[in-house]
Amino acid sequence: MSHPILELQAAETMADQLKHRRQNLPEREQVQAARNELFRWDQSRALMHQRLDELGAQIEKSEAESHDIDKHRTKLEAQMKTVIAPREAEALQHEIATLNERRGSLDDAELGAMEEQTRIEDELTTLLGQEHALRSVLSACDATMSAAELDIDGELERIAGRLDGLRAKVDAGVLKRYDRLRQHFVVAAATLAGSRCEGCHLDLSAHEVDDVKDEIASSGVGDCPQCGRILLR
Ligand SMILES: [Zn+2]
Incomplete structure (x- = not known):
């Protein structure tokens, strides 16, 4: 878990779970x-x-x-x-x-x-x-x-x-996207595990995986074509 957006996501997920547990x-x-x-x-x-x-x-x-x-x-x-x-x-x-x-x-x-x-x-x-x-x-x-x-x-x-x-620590543009996604999703930033988006748990096609990898290589983060979540490696 190197990318700061994933650290932020992990911290907020933990907070969500704690709030749920408290309730x-x-x-x-x-x-x-x-x-x-x-x-x-x-x-x-x-x-x-x-x-x-x-x-x-x-x-x-x-x-x-x-x-x-x-x-x-x-x-x-x-x-x-x-x-x-x-x-x-x-x-x-x-x-x-x-x-x-x-x-x-x-x-x-x-x-x-x-x-x-x-x-x-x-x-x-x-x-x-x-x-x-x-x-x-x-x-x-x-x-x-x-x-x-x-x-x-x-x-x-x-x-x-x-x-x-x-x-x-998160890039301002990525943070804005993350915050917008968090209004709809508990998990807004997920990893790409093989060809699977860990946010929506759907497999991406080989072509889509390549696209996401290119996005990550050029801008640091990718975009799941299935759910729109931020994807990282
Ligand atoms: Zn997805």
């Missing part, structure tokens, strides 16, 4: 997986809190209704002591029985809600106990990824520092 670091996936895990954890926590709020409200409402029923029943029981007419007593008894039934079903529902509350509180305690571990995994993954990025950034900086020097 596709396996550590990036690990960070994303740890973030997803934490997100799911947070969602579960929110759902549990939401359910606990619902149950709390349900229990509170049920207790208020039970309290009203108790008050009403006390009143009816007091009334029972003063009634004389059997039909009136019967009606009161019926009303009290209805209240007792309602009171009973409220108690059952409340008990069920309280059992669910206890169960969810236990689950929530377990869940909250996982937070520290999940956050530790995420920050460890983050740190590993940052270190890998920093490594690559360091290499990229070293390459960037060499580019000006490499470009200064």
Whole structure:
């Protein structure tokens, strides 16, 4: 690799590969997986809190209704002591029985809600106990990824520092062509290996090879008739 344009191409190819590697670091996936895990954890926590709020409200409402029923029943029981007419007593008894039934079903529902509350509180305690571990995994993954990025950034900086020097060694006309080609191709300058252009990997005819060799001999660089890349020997 003697020609400066090939050195420039090699440096820029290396930089492209590093940028690609930086984008596709396996550590990036690990960070994303740890973030997803934490997100799911947070969602579960929110759902549990939401359910606990619902149950709390349900229990509170049920207790208020039970309290009203108790008050009403006390009143009816007091009334029972003063009634004389059997039909009136019967009606009161019926009303009290209805209240007792309602009171009973409220108690059952409340008990069920309280059992669910206890169960969810236990689950929530377990869940909250996982937070520290999940956050530790995420920050460890983050740190590993940052270190890998920093490594690559360091290499990229070293390459960037060499580019000006490499470009200064290339003939201005060739450099202009190279820059134009680089807008379309990753590899803009390639070698001619036998009759094959190492840019497009196509074989040139014997006549074309001769032409390219003549171009290289006269101006230093050739031109692939297939892809238009700069060709060197
Ligand atoms: Zn070619």
